[in-house]
Amino acid sequence: MLTISEFGRRAGLSQKALRLYDVSGLLAPARVDPANGYRIYDEEQLERARRISVLRQLDMPLSTIADVLAGSDEQALILLDRWWAAEEATTAARRATLDYLRGRLNRTGLSGLSPRPVLTREVPATKIATIRAKTNQPMLVGVIVSGTDEIASYLRSAGATFTGGSWVIYHDAITLEAEGTVEICVPFEGLVDPAGPIAIRVEPAHHEAYCTITMDECSFPRIMLAYDLVFDWVRNQALEAGAPREVYQPNCQALPRDAPAVDIAQPFLVRRP
Known part of the structure; x- marks a missing residue:
C-alpha cells in the first residue's frame, strides 16, 4: 500500500x-x-x-478518459483511435481556417469561393443510423468524425451494408458561443437494432438544392459562402426549406484537398400545380 x-x-x-x-x-x-x-x-x-x-x-477530457478506461484494452484502443481521428480532423479544420484568414490578410484570393451552380435532385427515402449530439462550432468537426466512426463501426459489427456516404443535419444554429443539435446520419441496408446513442430511422424522400465544395472549402468560415449560395437559391425561388445538411462522399477525408467532396444541401417543398 x-x-x-x-x-x-x-x-x-x-x-x-x-x-x-x-x-x-x-x-x-x-x-x-x-x-x-x-x-x-x-x-x-x-x-x-x-x-x-x-x-x-x-489533453483528453476526463469524461473521455473514463470511457477509454471503462472497458477492455481492445475497446480502449478503438475509443483512443476514434478520439485521435477527431482531434486530427479538428486540427486540419483549424489549419484551413487559418489559411482562410491569411488569404484575407494577404489578398491572395484563397479566401473566396469560385462561382459554381446550385443544382437540385430528388432524394429517395433512405434507412439510416443516426446519432444526435449537442456541440458548438469549435467542437463540431470532432463530434462529426467521432460520431460517424462510431455509427460505421456498429453497422459493420451488425453485418449491415453501407449504401453511400454520410451526412450531417443541422437542427439548430451552431456558433462559437452556443451549442446546437446536429444529427449524424449513415445510410445502410440490413437488419440493425438501435443501440445506446445510435437510433435507426427512415429519412423521408425529398427534393433538395445543393452545391458541391472541396475539403479545403469545407472549413469555417469558407463553408458559409457555399451555404449562402444554396440559401439564396431557395429563397429566390420562394420555396419552403427544411433543415440544412452537409452530405459527405465516402472516405472524403482521403480525397485530395482540392477534389469535390461535400455537398451543401437544403431540402425544399415542391410547389404543386
Whole structure:
C-alpha cells in the first residue's frame, strides 16, 4: 500500500490531480484512513494512474478518459483511435481556417469561393443510423468524425451494408458561443437494432438544392459562402426549406484537398400545380 505522495511520485501525478480524479470517480484510493482521512493506494492501481497521466498529456477530457478506461484494452484502443481521428480532423479544420484568414490578410484570393451552380435532385427515402449530439462550432468537426466512426463501426459489427456516404443535419444554429443539435446520419441496408446513442430511422424522400465544395472549402468560415449560395437559391425561388445538411462522399477525408467532396444541401417543398 502507498501513501498519496508516494503513489503520485511513482505515477507521475500531483496530489492535487489525484484528489481531482478521486472526486470525479476516475481513480479512487484503495481506502481512506478513517482516523485521519489519508488516502491510501494499492500498487496495482499504478498502471491505471499512469494511463490517466499519459492521456491527460494528450489533453483528453476526463469524461473521455473514463470511457477509454471503462472497458477492455481492445475497446480502449478503438475509443483512443476514434478520439485521435477527431482531434486530427479538428486540427486540419483549424489549419484551413487559418489559411482562410491569411488569404484575407494577404489578398491572395484563397479566401473566396469560385462561382459554381446550385443544382437540385430528388432524394429517395433512405434507412439510416443516426446519432444526435449537442456541440458548438469549435467542437463540431470532432463530434462529426467521432460520431460517424462510431455509427460505421456498429453497422459493420451488425453485418449491415453501407449504401453511400454520410451526412450531417443541422437542427439548430451552431456558433462559437452556443451549442446546437446536429444529427449524424449513415445510410445502410440490413437488419440493425438501435443501440445506446445510435437510433435507426427512415429519412423521408425529398427534393433538395445543393452545391458541391472541396475539403479545403469545407472549413469555417469558407463553408458559409457555399451555404449562402444554396440559401439564396431557395429563397429566390420562394420555396419552403427544411433543415440544412452537409452530405459527405465516402472516405472524403482521403480525397485530395482540392477534389469535390461535400455537398451543401437544403431540402425544399415542391410547389404543386
